Amino acid sequence: MSAIIFPTPDPAILSERDAIVSGLISILGREGVITSETERRAYETDALTAYRIVPLAVVLPASTEEVAAVLKFLSERGVKVVPRGAGTSLSGGALPSEDSVVVGLARLNRVLAIDYENRVARVEAGVTNINITNAVSGRGFFYAPDPSSQLACTIAGNIAMNSGGAHCLKYGVTTNNVLGVRIVLIDGTVVDLGGDALDAPGLDLLGLIVGSEGQLGVVTEATVRILRTAEGARPMLMGFASAAEAGACVAAIIGSGIIPVAIEYMDRPAIKVCEAFANAGYPLDVEALLIVEVEGSEAEIHDLIERIKATAAPFHPLATRVSRSEAESLAIWKGRKAAFGAMGRIADYLCMDGVIPTGRLPEVLTRVGEICAGYGLEVANIFHAGDGNLHPLILFDANNPDELVKAEAAGADILKLCVEVGGCLTGEHGVGIEKRDLMPYQFTPEELDLQMRVKSAFDPKWLLNPAKVFPLRGRPAAA
Amino acid sequence: MLTPADENHLAAIVAEAAAKKTPLAVMGAGTRSGLGRPMQTADTISTMLLSGVTLYEPSELVISARAGTALRDIEGLLRGKGQRLAFEPLDHRGIYGTSGNPTIGAIAAANLSGPRRIQAGAARDSLIGVRAVTGFGKVVRAGGRVMKNVTGLDLVKFLAGSMGTLAVLSEVTFKVQPAPETEATLAITGLADERAVAAMSAALGSPYSVSGAAHAPADEGEPARTYLRVEGFEPSVNHRVQQLASVLKEFGAVDVLGRGTSASLWLTVLDVDALSAPFEVPLWRVSVAPSEGPKVVARVRRAFPARVLYDWGGGLIWLAGGDGEDAGASAVRAAVETSGGHATLVRAADQVRNFAEVFQPLPPATMALTRRLKATFDPAGILNPGRMYAGI
Numbered sequence: 001m002s003a004i005i006f007p008t009p010d011p012a013i014l015s016e017r018d019a020i021v022s023g024l025i026s027i028l029g030r031e032g033v034i035t036s037e038t039e040r041r042a043y044e045t046d047a048l049t050a051y052r053i054v055p056l057a058v059v060l061p062a063s064t065e066e067v068a069a070v071l072k073f074l075s076e077r078g079v080k081v082v083p084r085g086a087g088t089s090l091s092g093g094a095l096p097s098e099d100s101v102v103v104g105l106a107r108l109n110r111v112l113a114i115d116y117e118n119r120v121a122r123v124e125a126g127v128t129n130i131n132i133t134n135a136v137s138g139r140g141f142f143y144a145p146d147p148s149s150q151l152a153c154t155i156a157g158n159i160a161m162n163s164g165g166a167h168c169l170k171y172g173v174t175t176n177n178v179l180g181v182r183i184v185l186i187d188g189t190v191v192d193l194g195g196d197a198l199d200a201p202g203l204d205l206l207g208l209i210v211g212s213e214g215q216l217g218v219v220t221e222a223t224v225r226i227l228r229t230a231e232g233a234r235p236m237l238m239g240f241a242s243a244a245e246a247g248a249c250v251a252a253i254i255g256s257g258i259i260p261v262a263i264e265y266m267d268r269p270a271i272k273v274c275e276a277f278a279n280a281g282y283p284l285d286v287e288a289l290l291i292v293e294v295e296g297s298e299a300e301i302h303d304l305i306e307r308i309k310a311t312a313a314p315f316h317p318l319a320t321r322v323s324r325s326e327a328e329s330l331a332i333w334k335g336r337k338a339a340f341g342a343m344g345r346i347a348d349y350l351c352m353d354g355v356i357p358t359g360r361l362p363e364v365l366t367r368v369g370e371i372c373a374g375y376g377l378e379v380a381n382i383f384h385a386g387d388g389n390l391h392p393l394i395l396f397d398a399n400n401p402d403e404l405v406k407a408e409a410a411g412a413d414i415l416k417l418c419v420e421v422g423g424c425l426t427g428e429h430g431v432g433i434e435k436r437d438l439m440p441y442q443f444t445p446e447e448l449d450l451q452m453r454v455k456s457a458f459d460p461k462w463l464l465n466p467a468k469v470f471p472l473r474g475r476p477a478a479a
Numbered sequence: 480m481l482t483p484a485d486e487n488h489l490a491a492i493v494a495e496a497a498a499k500k501t502p503l504a505v506m507g508a509g510t511r512s513g514l515g516r517p518m519q520t521a522d523t524i525s526t527m528l529l530s531g532v533t534l535y536e537p538s539e540l541v542i543s544a545r546a547g548t549a550l551r552d553i554e555g556l557l558r559g560k561g562q563r564l565a566f567e568p569l570d571h572r573g574i575y576g577t578s579g580n581p582t583i584g585a586i587a588a589a590n591l592s593g594p595r596r597i598q599a600g601a602a603r604d605s606l607i608g609v610r611a612v613t614g615f616g617k618v619v620r621a622g623g624r625v626m627k628n629v630t631g632l633d634l635v636k637f638l639a640g641s642m643g644t645l646a647v648l649s650e651v652t653f654k655v656q657p658a659p660e661t662e663a664t665l666a667i668t669g670l671a672d673e674r675a676v677a678a679m680s681a682a683l684g685s686p687y688s689v690s691g692a693a694h695a696p697a698d699e700g701e702p703a704r705t706y707l708r709v710e711g712f713e714p715s716v717n718h719r720v721q722q723l724a725s726v727l728k729e730f731g732a733v734d735v736l737g738r739g740t741s742a743s744l745w746l747t748v749l750d751v752d753a754l755s756a757p758f759e760v761p762l763w764r765v766s767v768a769p770s771e772g773p774k775v776v777a778r779v780r781r782a783f784p785a786r787v788l789y790d791w792g793g794g795l796i797w798l799a800g801g802d803g804e805d806a807g808a809s810a811v812r813a814a815v816e817t818s819g820g821h822a823t824l825v826r827a828a829d830q831v832r833n834f835a836e837v838f839q840p841l842p843p844a845t846m847a848l849t850r851r852l853k854a855t856f857d858p859a860g861i862l863n864p865g866r867m868y869a870g871i
Contacts, residue, residue: 115768115770116684117677117680117684117769117770118680118768118769118770118794119680119683119684120768140686141684161629162629162633164627168627172600172604173627175604175633175636176600176604185844185848189844190844191842191844191845191848192842193845195768195819195820196768196819197766197767197768197794197819197820197821198596198597198601198766198791198794198795199590199601199640199766200766200821201821201823201838201839201841202838202839202841202845202849202867202868203637203640203641203644203645203849203852203867203871204590204603204636204637204639204640204641205637205845205848205849205852206636207603207633207635207636207637207639208632208633208634208636208637210633210636211629211632211633212632212633215632228683228684228685228686229686230686230688231686251538251539252538254538254539254540254657255537255538256657257561257657257658257659257660258657259656259657296715296718297715297718297722299714299715299718300712300714300715300718303712303714303715304712307712355625355626355627355628356625357536357539357541357624357625358538358539359536359538359539384627386626387625387626387627388539388625388626388627389626389627422623422624422625423623423625424623424625424628424630425630426628426629426630427625427627427628427629428627428629429629430629431629431630431631435630439630439631442630442631443620443630443631444619444620446617446618446619447619447620447621447631448631450613450617450619450634450855450856451631451632451634453855454632454634454637454852454855455632456855457848457851457852457854457855458848458851469631
């Protein structure tokens, strides 16, 4: 049995299912509403697959107007709404409830306008992350945030979770790359925030929407910055005999005035699994591996790599290898980007997402190992070292219910540790249901209350993305 | 003037004001009091005595300071470690003719960013954590001291730029950036505005990491100058200057300004020195998509003569001019509306700022949300009431 508690579905809503479904069909037509149990089951979970709940219905609107009509109809009837992009959330951010309607954005998948002169693109929110880059790469541009799930995940989900990725050390996360959104409020009102200028008038409502996990409205369009791709990019690998030396090397690189595009870290168990999957040429006899990527012209890359090598020397790198070809670079990144999938081939796992001050890295890694060992579980660590965003993967056997409980308990202990050392519960995956009950470890009751009142200002009846982000206890009466 | 020396005292003052519904003007050193609508307040609260750096970890690129800490102290400390605030905070003293030491809290509260906004983001993008006292006198934290944080709603972004209308910031934490080894600026003379924006777009759409793109149109006998800045390690700057010169060839002869000249030039762009005098002339700040910039200026000039400085590749326009009881607001707002941007009346006499909206009027649905959120943070409506919009 899991520790995460879900509210009892509202029997009044369940009993009105037929009327709700026919109302939705009258708005969207039959092709826009999914009602059969088999088809609804496709929406029962996201990438936090330990939890599965079949929703009341699923709708697939094809325009902002349709989303607005659906939300107006559902809010008037008091029906809960679960917005969904591609369903790749690792924190259960798109998990339905039995008494909710899933609003899937898959049909809102067009790139609406590309403006190279002003370096922005306007897209529908259901477009995948990679398709923004694909749409502009012919002209040498890209959309910067690159979560590992970028082939599948949508910009709607990226906005909801303020997604990052391996390259955000240099280019920032979603909130730094989105200039505007069109958002539908729960009563069906359509609001445009920001646009193609670099700032917007009034309070920063856009900044509030990004990362709000579907609690405030449903984003249907976005204006994002597109950037010109660097002349070239090259990853290098450095192995270390200890986490302490690798951690100190990261601090030294950043302290030296170099901001690489990415600094990724893997520990011995992670290296082994990723190498078996990708044949990237990772060194297998080291405790820690750094992938450091730099960008620029051939001469700039050479200069930066020499500086990094010199900075790293005092930390005794055991194996330093600079990629010599495009194919080698791709293989190096394939190993890293496929890490979660590769790990999934050998065991079930929970992927944690805490953030720590980078100076605490060695100490935190030791304690992560101890925490997991205390539950009899193994852990592999993969993370964005440059910004202190840890992704410990806690391995367990999903066929053994006790192990899931243990893995969740170990995960909670790790996240509490992140907060204890001055960090936070989540760096890019979001709170969702997974970390909902840990929020009091990071925030005081006053702070949670303020955030919940902001939620109420947008969604007074608390119909949007229910049972997530905020602990169930202490919510306002309307929830 | 109320000058609490610690956060608890600050909270107590705000709580008491909330209970008595006493409207408070909120400020740091008061060098930017002219920014916003004139207010009717019973008292002023300054964070000036809340000062001191509380955390600085150069190897983690993070600095925290109490809100009243002087910006120059922060910048001095960072400079000593070869670092800086990436977004180039704007100093309003030249524009308003004020004195005093601008505070770090005001940089966050007003989201003040300079030329490097195009490359490194705005102040709100570097701001990663705050402590603040809400309008009901409670101390709250948002964000933290780590580089990535998506835990709960992003109240850090929301408070950035809220001009003291939602909460009084008591401590702020910024991400910082290594200062570059060197910099250089490419300059082209004599371009018309449209052509200058095209040149800046070509440079900004190139792979050469331009960190400043400004255009000063011909003015008082001086020819127009268009500037593009690159920063980094010396070999890299040399390489990119060469490449950019070739990208810009079609726009005219390119001069290269070395490190010292480049650095002082961008300070004048940052603080809008060219348009700071005379103080009696209204100053507008317009934000649009860069290609719309020259169109907005042309439309405004049909209504009144204006001196202009373009920054952000053409997307930020400083515009000195406008007369009458609204300082040309109707003409500026009409010019901006067609282009989908917004305009702020940065400098004008009190009676003008009472009459004309200082900040771009918001659509009804956005205004309704704004009112509900103001009530969430400051239910008694006591913090900087009316500074941004009537009733906010």
